[in-house]
Structures are given as C-alpha cells and as structure tokens.
Amino acid sequence: MLFPELEPEPSADWSVTQTVRYLKDLLETDEELQGIRVHGEISGCKVVSSGHCYFTLKDAEAQLQCVFFKHARLRSSAPELRDGMAVAASGRFSLYERDGKLQLYVEQIELVGEGALATRFEQLRARLKAEGLFDEERKRPLPIAPVVVGIVTSLQAAALHDMLRVLRTRYPLTEVVIAPSLVQGSEAPAAIVQALDRLNEHGEAEVIIVARGGGSIEELWAFNEEVVARAISRSRIPVISGVGHETDFTIADFVADYRASTPTAAATKAVPNIVDLQQTLQESQEQLEVLIEDVLLRCREDLEQAARQLERESPRSRLERLQQQLDGTTETLQSEMQHRLALQQERLKGAALSLHSLSPLLTIARGFSVVRRASEQSIVTSVSQVQPGDELAIEVTDGQISARVMTH
Amino acid sequence: MDALTPLSYEEALEKLEQAIDALQDGRLDLDRALKYYEEGMKLAQYCQDLLQKAELRVQQLRVTDDGKLESEPLDLA
Secondary structure (H helix, E strand, C coil): CCCHHHCCCCCCCCCHHHHHHHHHHHHHCCHHHHCEEEEEEEEEEEECCCCCEEEEEECCCCEEEEEECHHHHHHCCCCCCCCCCEEEEEEEEEEECCCCEEEEEEEEEEECHHHHHHHHHHHHHHHHHHHCCCCHHHCCCCCCCCCEEEEEECCCCHHHHHHHHHHHHHCCCCEEEEEECCCCCCCHHHHHHHHHHHHHHHCCCCEEEEEECCCCCCCCHHHHCHHHHHHHHHCCCCEEEEECCCCCCCHHHHHCCEEECCHHHHHHHHCCCHHHHHHHHHHHHHHHHHHHHHHHHHHHHHHHHHHHHHHHHCHHHHHHHHHHHHHHHHHHHHHHHHHHHHHHHHHHHHHHHHHHHHCHHHHHHCCCCEEEECCCCCECCCHHHCCCCCEEEEEECCEEEEEECCCC | CHHHCCCCHHHHHHHHHHHHHHHHCCCCCHHHHHHHHHHHHHHHHHHHHHHHHCCCEEEEEEECCCCCEEEEECCCC
C-alpha cells in the first residue's frame, strides 16, 4: 500500500481533500499519463502577468485544461501560441487541488500538420540566418572542372540516374563517388549527415551534390533539418544542393554553396560542358598556330635584315663603293681639268687678241714700215741715229728693203 | 605522346596554357618557340583524345570491416 494514511476506512466517507489527493496520486503514478503527448487545437489561450500560460486543448468531442508554466515555456522551443493552432502538447497530468481541476502540465509544444512544418521551417531559417550560415561570404567557389564529383543521394532514386546521365553527357572525364543515403523518413537526416561527413573524410571529391527528386514537403523534410544544414556548412568541400523541383526551397538550399533547382540542374552546374572544352581546345590550337606564325615571321624578318646587313658589309659591295668613290673623284678631276683648260684657252685667246691689236705688222700693213739699222737691228726712230752711208733695213708688209742713208 | 599519358586532363590543360603563355613572350628564340609550339599542339591533341575517349567512372563509398572508407566501382545497370 503506497499511501496507507490515505486509504479510506471501509464504508467510511471521504473528505474532499482525501478524494482529490487520492485521484492526484493515481494520476501521478500512472506512467502513461506522466509522459504523454496529446494532439489538439488550442483555444482560450491566455498568458497571465506571472508569465504562465493557460489554455484549453480540444478536439471535436472533448477538452482538456492545460497550463504551460513560464519556466517550461522558456526551456521549450514552443512557438507563440494562438487559438486555433493544431499542436502536440507533451507533459504530465496532475490535479490542481484547490480547484479539483485535472490539468495537463505542459513541457513542450510542437505544431503539427502543414502549418507546423512551415513554422518550423521559418524558425530554423531565421535562426540559422541570424547565425550567418547563409551569408554570401561563406559561399565557396565551385571548381570549374572537378576530377571527382561526390554525390549524396539514394542509390534507388531516379534522381541519381538523371544526374549520372547529365555527368556522362557533359563531362565524362570526371569520376563520381556516391555516398549512398536515405533521402526521406525519420532516419534520413542522420544518413545524409553521415554521407556528407564520409565524403569529406574520403577527401577526393572536389564538389559534392546533395540531391533528391521531387516530392511532398514531408518527403523533402530531411533537407530542412538542422543537422543536415550543419553538416553542409561544416563540409570542407563545396556543396551544391538539388532538392525537389524548381519551386521547392529547403534549408539545405540556403546553406549550400550553390542552390540548383533540381538534381539535374545540380549535375549540370557541377561540371563543364565537353563541347565548350573541345571548343576551347580548338581555340588553343589556333592560338598556337597564330603565335608560332608570328615567331616565324619575326625570325624571317630578322634573317632578311641580317642578310641585308651582311650584303652591305661584303667585300664586293665595299669594292663597288670604292669604285663608285673613285669614279666620282675621277669625274671631278676631269671636269676640273676641263674647266681650267677652258679658262686657259680663254686667256690665251684674249692675249692673242691683244697681241694682235698691238702688232707692228698691222701698222705696216696700213702703209707704215719699220726702219732698222742693218748692222744691229735697232729700230731707227730719229735722224740723229743715222749717219749718211749707214745701211738700213726697211721692213714692209711683204718683205724687207735694204737702203743706204744719203743725207739728213 | 607517351610521355603525356600519365597526365590528367587538368594537368595537360594547364601545361597547354603555359605553353601558350610562353609563346606569347615575343623574344623567344626560334628553337624554344618551336618546342613550345610542338608541345602545345601535342597537349591540345592529347586533351582532345582524352575528351573523346573519356567514360564516366562511377564509384560507391563504403565502410570496410575495419572501419576504413573505400570506394568501389558501382554498377547501376
């Protein structure tokens, strides 16, 4: 007997206190009632000045009084309660002796259903955002042409085949390392975390794709779990997320270094396109051709210039140059000579002319004659120079006349 | 070409880019320029061949009995 003092005497009447305490005892020793989770809709919710929160949990046919003490509320991650919310309230049952009221003493409240997921999503998003997990500065650049691509997804998923097809078509040079993982259900978050961590430990992948094909919000839920977000954020290898369809946004998308809208888009983002690579290679080859052409052209020009220079310095051209110099000099010499000769001729001609004009022959020709003493050929210009009997030679134009002085 | 065989595509591409850079230096002597040119052309062709022949390799990560991680070929067909 647990509480013998409370055991009523047979057929004796119970006091109210006794009854209430007995009932309270029954409730508090019932394991089921001490750790219960009750689904219902909140109504009549009020927070009193002490900070405690009172509300009624109800469904279509019944209701329960609930109290959510301030200290429990602060410890919990419960959303702000409003009437009409569908929740799961966890706690223990007991009896409030003063009012004889059966109450659920709430420890934790979670939203349930569609609204619940949306609210959890928003809360986690706000919290991780405040922590800086979504910051642009945290986003790492993706490798342009990864040698190894890691993939976290289910081996059974159609998404995997889609991704492999894209990788095979776009960039078959790469090696894919798959870390298989569940992608939905309650064990999926832990599995995804483990797969991510393993790829990091393995260390060969240069980029990791975390992917799952389309599904309902519940099916995609694993990618909204905090553990998954943290595993992505601590990955040393850049992560591309590709979860669901175009319109699905998960927490994983916000944390990932790159958010692709689908698994296929993620695979496309992870590797370059082989066609572009071939194009680039061809351009490289053309560039090499142009460059070597330039080099050859330059060498040819250098060669031609050298040949010209050599030609300039050759003995033959020096000889030619000297010959030319000599020719030049000879020419100058000749023309100088001719010039001087001409000058001399001119002078001679002038002198001859003067001489001619002064010639006594001219005078003689006009009828004058030159008289010389025959003995000494001295010209007689005065009578005093001769004595009778002297012989004279008289020169006239066409000859000489001998004469003798008779008298004077 | 044999000397190139151990090169990965990325390594070959990097060497190709180096050859182009080297050729862009206008004062290279002819001998070295020709070497860079020939090497570059070989590398480009080697890369083209790699692209042509490449086949996607798919591996699966698994944990061995002694707790080590290893990758093994995965046959999805």
